[in-house]
Amino acid sequence: MLTIKNLHVKLEEEDKVILKGVDLTVDDGKVHAIMGPNGSGKSTLSYVLSGRDGYEVTDGTAELDGADLLAMEPEERAAAGLFLAFQYPVEIPGVGNMTFLRTAVNAQRKARGEPELSAADFLKEVRAKAKSLKIDAEMLKRPVNVGFSGGEKKRNEILQMAMLEPKMCILDETDSGLDVDAMKLVAEGVNALRGKGRSFLVITHYQRLLDHIQPDVVHIMADGRIVKTGGPELALEVETNGYAGILEETA
Amino acid sequence: MGVPQAKLDATQARLAALSLPKGANWAAVARQDALSRVQAMGLPGRRDEYWKYTNPATLVQPDAPPAAVLETREPPIFAEIDRLKIVFVDGVFDAAASDDLDRSGLEIELLTDATSTDIHWARDLYGVLEARGQSPVHRPLAALNSAFANQGVVIRVTGAAACPVSLVYLRRSENSDAVIHHVIRVEEGADLTLLEDGPASARFNQVIEVDVADGGSFHHVRAQGRDHERRAATHIFARLGRESTFKSFTLSVNGALTRNEAVIELTGDNAVAHVAGAAVGDGDFHHDDTVFVTHDAVACESRQVFKKVLRNGATGVFQGKILVKADAQKTDGYQISQSLLLDEDAQFLAKPELEIYADDVACSHGSTSGAIDEDALFYLRSRGVPQAQAQDLLVLAFLAEAIDEIEDPSIAADILSRLDGWLKRHHH
Ligand SMILES: Nc1ncnc2c1ncn2[C@@H]1O[C@H](COP(=O)(O)OP(=O)(O)OP(=O)(O)O)[C@@H](O)[C@H]1O
Ligand SMILES: [Mg+2]
Numbered sequence: 001m002l003t004i005k006n007l008h009v010k011l012e013e014e015d016k017v018i019l020k021g022v023d024l025t026v027d028d029g030k031v032h033a034i035m036g037p038n039g040s041g042k043s044t045l046s047y048v049l050s051g052r053d054g055y056e057v058t059d060g061t062a063e064l065d066g067a068d069l070l071a072m073e074p075e076e077r078a079a080a081g082l083f084l085a086f087q088y089p090v091e092i093p094g095v096g097n098m099t100f101l102r103t104a105v106n107a108q109r110k111a112r113g114e115p116e117l118s119a120a121d122f123l124k125e126v127r128a129k130a131k132s133l134k135i136d137a138e139m140l141k142r143p144v145n146v147g148f149s150g151g152e153k154k155r156n157e158i159l160q161m162a163m164l165e166p167k168m169c170i171l172d173e174t175d176s177g178l179d180v181d182a183m184k185l186v187a188e189g190v191n192a193l194r195g196k197g198r199s200f201l202v203i204t205h206y207q208r209l210l211d212h213i214q215p216d217v218v219h220i221m222a223d224g225r226i227v228k229t230g231g232p233e234l235a236l237e238v239e240t241n242g243y244a245g246i247l248e249e250t251a
Numbered sequence: 252m253g254v255p256q257a258k259l260d261a262t263q264a265r266l267a268a269l270s271l272p273k274g275a276n277w278a279a280v281a282r283q284d285a286l287s288r289v290q291a292m293g294l295p296g297r298r299d300e301y302w303k304y305t306n307p308a309t310l311v312q313p314d315a316p317p318a319a320v321l322e323t324r325e326p327p328i329f330a331e332i333d334r335l336k337i338v339f340v341d342g343v344f345d346a347a348a349s350d351d352l353d354r355s356g357l358e359i360e361l362l363t364d365a366t367s368t369d370i371h372w373a374r375d376l377y378g379v380l381e382a383r384g385q386s387p388v389h390r391p392l393a394a395l396n397s398a399f400a401n402q403g404v405v406i407r408v409t410g411a412a413a414c415p416v417s418l419v420y421l422r423r424s425e426n427s428d429a430v431i432h433h434v435i436r437v438e439e440g441a442d443l444t445l446l447e448d449g450p451a452s453a454r455f456n457q458v459i460e461v462d463v464a465d466g467g468s469f470h471h472v473r474a475q476g477r478d479h480e481r482r483a484a485t486h487i488f489a490r491l492g493r494e495s496t497f498k499s500f501t502l503s504v505n506g507a508l509t510r511n512e513a514v515i516e517l518t519g520d521n522a523v524a525h526v527a528g529a530a531v532g533d534g535d536f537h538h539d540d541t542v543f544v545t546h547d548a549v550a551c552e553s554r555q556v557f558k559k560v561l562r563n564g565a566t567g568v569f570q571g572k573i574l575v576k577a578d579a580q581k582t583d584g585y586q587i588s589q590s591l592l593l594d595e596d597a598q599f600l601a602k603p604e605l606e607i608y609a610d611d612v613a614c615s616h617g618s619t620s621g622a623i624d625e626d627a628l629f630y631l632r633s634r635g636v637p638q639a640q641a642q643d644l645l646v647l648a649f650l651a652e653a654i655d656e657i658e659d660p661s662i663a664a665d666i667l668s669r670l671d672g673w674l675k676r677h678h679h
Contacts, residue, residue, distance in 0.1 A: 050633050053625065078635035090630040094648025100631070103644065108635035143648075144630075160634060 001199040002026040002049075002168050007060035009041075009048050009224075018044045020224035021060070026168070026217075031200040033210055035238050036221035037247075042203045043087050045221075046170045050084040051077050064168055078104075079111035081167030085157035085174045087203075092144040097156070100144045101126060105163055129162045132192075133185055150177030158189045169193070170201045175209040187212030207239035220246055258293035261311055265294055265395070268313040272401035278366035281378040285397035288382065292391040301388055304568040304600040305510055305539040310392060310484045315428035315454030318480035318507070325672055327419070328448045328474050328665050334417035335359075341422055342402055342429020342452045348421075356413055357443075362403035362432060373405045373434045380460040380488035384514035388543065393486040393512070396458040400432035408441040408467075415662075420449035420476065427452035433459045437467035437495075444659070445469070450476025450506075455483040461497065463489065465519055468496035472662050474669055475511075477504040479535065486512045493519030493548070500657050502666050503530040503538055504673045510539040517544070517551040517579075527556040527656035531646075531670065532565035532597075533677050539568035540588075546579035546609075555586040558653045560646055561597035562677070569601040569618065577608040584614035591649045592622055593642075639678045646674060 002025065009019035018041045026032050034042055048055050049062055051074035062069045064080055072080065092100070106116040117125070130140060133155050145153050154174050161169055171190070175183055190200065190213050202213060210218075210232065218234040219226045222243065227250040228234065238246070254262075266289070271282050295307035309316050335355045338348035344361055352359045365373045378397040384390060406416060418433075429452035437443050441464070451457070463469050475483065483506065489497050503509050513526045530538040544553045559567035569588035590599035601618040623645055631641035647670065654670075657663040 052629050052633075073638065074629060074632035075635050075637045075641075078633055084633055086630070086633075090626045092624075092627045092630065092645070092648065094651040095627075095631075095644050100634070100644075103640070104631075104634035104636050107637060107640065111635065111637075164634065 001028045001065060002201070003063045005061045007045070007048070007062060008058045009044060009055050010058055012054050012056045018224055019048070022224070022226055024219065024226055026199045026201060028199060029194075029196045030216045031194065031202060031213060032217045032219060033202045033204060033215040033235060034219045034221050035204060035235060037243050040221045041224045042221055043172055046084050046172045046203065049170065050074060050082060075107065076111070078164070078166070079108045083161050083164055083166035083169045085154070085161060085169070085171045087172040087176070089145050089153040089157055091146045093146050095144050097140050097142055097144050098126070101160065101163055104160070108164060126163060130159055133159050133162070133189055135159055151179060151182045154178055155182060155186060158186050162189060162193065165193075167197060168199050168201070170203070172203045173205065175204055175206060183209060184212060207235050210235050222247055222250070254293040258296045261296065262289065262294045264313050265311055269399045271398065272366070274366035275369045275371070277369070277371075277374040278377065281374070282398045284382070285378050285394045288385060288394040289391055289398060292385070292389045292394065294391045294395065301541070301570070304570070304602075305508070305537065309482055309508060310454070310456070310510070315426055315452070316482065317425045318453035318478060318482070320422055320425060321450070321478040328669055329417055329446050329662070332415065332417070332446070332661060332665070334415045334446060336417045336419055337404060338419045338421060339402065339429070339431065339451070341424045341427035342431055342455070344402060355416070357416070358407040359416070360405050362405060362434070363401055365405040372407060372436065376434050376436060376460050376462050380462065380490055381458055381486070383490070383516065384486070384488045390486060390512060390514070392456060392484045393458050393488070396430055396432055396456050396486070400430045400458065402430065403432040403434070405434040406443065407436045407438065408443045409438045411442040412444065415444035415446050417446040420447070420451035420455075422450045422452055422476070422478065422481075425453060428454045430456045432457070435459065435461045435469070437461070437463045437469050439464045440466040442468045443470070445471045446662070447471075447473040448476070450478040450481045451483065453481060455481065455485070457483070457485040459487045461487065461489040463491050463495040463497055465492040466494050467492065469498070470658060471499040472657055472666065473499070473501045474666060475501060475503040475506060475509060477506070477673070479505050480507050482506070482508040484510045486514065489513070489515045489524070491515065491517050491519060491522040491524055494521045495519060496522070497524045498656065498658065499526050500653070500666075501528040502669060503528065504669060505532060505536055506538070507535055508537045510541065512541045513543070515544045515553070517546050517548055517553065520549045520551065522548060522551045524551070525554040525556070525656055527554070527653045529558050529650045529653040529670070530567060531560040531673050532562070532567070534563045534565060536561070536565035537568070538566070540571070542571040544573050544584070546573070546575045546582045546584065548579060550581040551579065552583040553585070554656070555588070556653045556656055557588040558650045559590040559599060560593065560649065561590055561599065562593035564596045566597070567599045569603070571602075571616075572604040572606065573614055573616070575607040575609050575612050575614065579609045580611045582609060582612040582614065584612065586616035587652070588618045589649070590620045591646065592620060643674045
């Protein structure tokens with residue numbers, strides 16, 4: 001599904017290298033987790049994969065099902081099936097959440113040569129999915145993320161993911177800011193989408209989310225590299241001992 | 252207070268090209284008075300403080316600079332709205348293209364007819380509101396209009412008008428130099444919606460005088476023609492009675508030069524006045540909104556909401572003032588002017604002013620100038636919305652506060668589709 005090889009990334013504006021050779025392969029239907037200290041480059045990796053400005057790839061490749069992600073515009077990556085749930089979802093005053101969702105769904109369908117979803121079908125689907133995430137209709141009418149609480153913003157990200165049905169979902173700290181019940185809702189949302197044809201890369205600091213979303217593989221990222229890869233037990237080790245031990249043994 | 256020689260010369264040169272229309276005695280007096288005002292003030296010049304950001308030269312020079320007539324297949328705006336259509340071609344009333352004025356149920360007459368009648372209600376307003384609006388700031392182009400206009404309509408509404416009156420300004424000539432003057436009286440408790448659209452002429456000088464009596468309401472929505480080379484100086488002078496409502500919205504799409512002035516006097520308690528504008532310009536576009544709202548009664552509300560989207564050398568200007576007189580307690584005044592600069596060549600010049608002599612008032616104003624929010628743009632694109640479409644969404648979001656001032660949803664939808672057309676034509 002997702003194949004990243006030797007990815008090196010620096011900031012465009014300054015000589016700061018952030019990713020120093022990331023290698024990562026996520027197979028179809030798998031859930032991978034990435035943990036790692038603050039500032040190790042986890043969000044940067046997710047931004048570079050989704051095509052945000054401001055970064056320069058100096059070496060390496062990233063492919064989604066064999067297609068060169070790095071050569072595509074952000075909207076092309078989305079249409080190809082990539083989705084990023086932002087660590088900090090953006091507020092867009094003046095653009096209604098519904099309008100936004102519908103524009104996005106139909107733009108992707110159009111890019112893939114599929115027919116647009118009718119207004120009625122769209123509404124039905126959005127209502128059902130919002131309900132399962134306990135997002136009330138009032139929130140859907142408001143401008144995108146404006147005045148949403150931290151947890152509401154995160155749930156809104158998962159709603160977008162559920163509507164867009166991407167192949168490769170990157171969740172950047174979707175659990176931060178969520179209360180215990182909301183975390184369960186989000187995990188249920190993710191688990192409902194799990195299966196063949198869809199993979200996940202879940203960035204998190206806490207084992208708690210991984211109790212609900214069982215990962216197949218766990219990676220530890222430090223200083224711009226994946227320094228250790230293992231099974232779910234690796235997350236438990238981080239939870240009890242922190243990163244110190246792991247970083248020492250890999251240094 | 253002497254008028255500088257250069258200004259006198261420019262004024263004389265312009266006046267030499269014009270002659271006062273014939274009419275009834277009262278009209279002749281009103282026009283002569285207006286002419287005297289012009290001569291006393293002189294026409295606007297580059298040195299005038301009120302024209303600091305907009306060069307009036309082409310509005311003042313004797314002949315209109317020629318403007319190519321735009322060929323467009325865009326369907327006419329407001330076409331689906333049930334309306335009484337009054338058509339002017341190059342500034343001249345076209346009876347054949349217009350609806351039957353007698354059928355309207357309103358009192359509508361042509362200005363030529365009204366000003367030829369010895370006794371007419373319009374005599375209390377023609378040039379009168381314009382003259383009131385000459386203080387504290389001079390507006391000589393409006394006085395010039397009152398002196399020489401011979402085209403326009405006078406409308407008196409006594410109940411709720413059955414449908415909007417729609418003034419359509421077509422243009423066929425590259426050199427037309429139209430002067431149009433409308434007078435509108437909304438009687439107590441009456442209600443009128445006025446629509447305007449079209450480029451009018453190569454150069455357009457327009458005055459609308461609106462007198463809204465107690466409890467009356469007046470809604471105005473204007474889509475200024477998108478001909479690239481046209482020039483326009485428009486003035487709306489409004490006087491509002493007790494508990495009356497005045498709402499005016501203007502969409503300006505291109506045009507080499509536009510100066511829209513609104514001069515609004517709240518003279519009765521609890522009156523409400525909203526003036527709003529959305530202007531979008533690409534390239535050779537200079538757009539100036541100049542607004543002066545005077546609160547002269549208790550507990551009135553005024554809002555000024557102006558938004559401009561500019562790119563590729565376009566210039567936006569906003570001069571907005573709220574004057575609150577000493578007796579105008581409990582005034583609620585709001586003013587916002589914002590520009591969205593789509594590139595580094597565009598510029599926005601704003602002069603927001605508050606002048607307050609009452610002590611129990613709530614007035615706020617703000618002016619900003621900014622670029623597209625890159626984070627929002629990326630967020631939209633990351634969801635699959637193509638760049639151009641994402642930018643359009645953000646532009647429309649930026650303009651929303653101004654467009655929200657249009658109360659009628661079908662009229663707002665027409666304005667939005669005009670904007671959509673502009674956005675699609677201007678994807679770079
Ligand atoms: N645009 C930028 N300008 C300056 N520094 C940046 C920029 N983007 C990232 N960085 C720096 O790059 C490093 C990696 O940041 P990144 O956000 O990827 O870390 P992270 O692993 O997601 O951290 P966290 O766990 O705190 O979310 C940090 O030191 C950060 O300050
Ligand atoms: Mg991060």
